[in-house]
Amino acid sequence: AQSVTQPDIHITVSEGASLELRCNYSYGATPYLFWYVQSPGQGLQLLLKYFSGDTLVQGIKGFEAEFKRSQSSFNLRKPSVHWSDAAEYFCAVGPHNAGNMLTFGGGTRLMVKP
């Protein structure tokens, strides 16, 4: 069965500092990998996704993520955080070749200090 672990429940960074949110997954084959962001009171919005090819993927709002197969990781990064980035971030894994089950991690809540 597929699973996703986000080890950090809360993270606080200063505005302008760099950010890395961790995501580890368990999946028996090549997965689809996603990062979604949830602002307070809102639904989720897709930041970026990885299917195949280049292991460094670029997303919206200046975010990027790197797929590392050997570490079963898909960490999200941003070089300089803005106050508007404060939100909850979810990593998700889905099957590559069939099915339509999407499994989410527990989420990481990001707070940004002025």
Added chain:
Amino acid sequence: EAQVTQNPRYLITVTGKKLTVTCSQNMNHEYMSWYRQDPGLGLRQIYYSMNVEVTDKGDVPEGYKVSRKEKRNFPLILESPSPNQTSLYFCASSLQGVGEKLFFGSGTQLSVL
């Protein structure tokens, strides 16, 4: 405007009283899905639908029903709600499946007393 619309936004009910949460999308999407969100557990998939009259169970289908009689609508039905179904519920849709970008509704906060 392309959107997924859920209603109601907030709902308080009592144990055993049947309820329906509606979901509608205006993007002609094939795929629709329901999730529940609980603190520390992220989102868990309840049911999904690949097309009209085609539905499948997700990770946590017990206590829920769905139907897909029309492409745009995918209601979530709780025949006999219980307190452990108190949660935040999201409907989502995409063009063809989870590999496509999912569009989420704004959520329904359900409390079962």
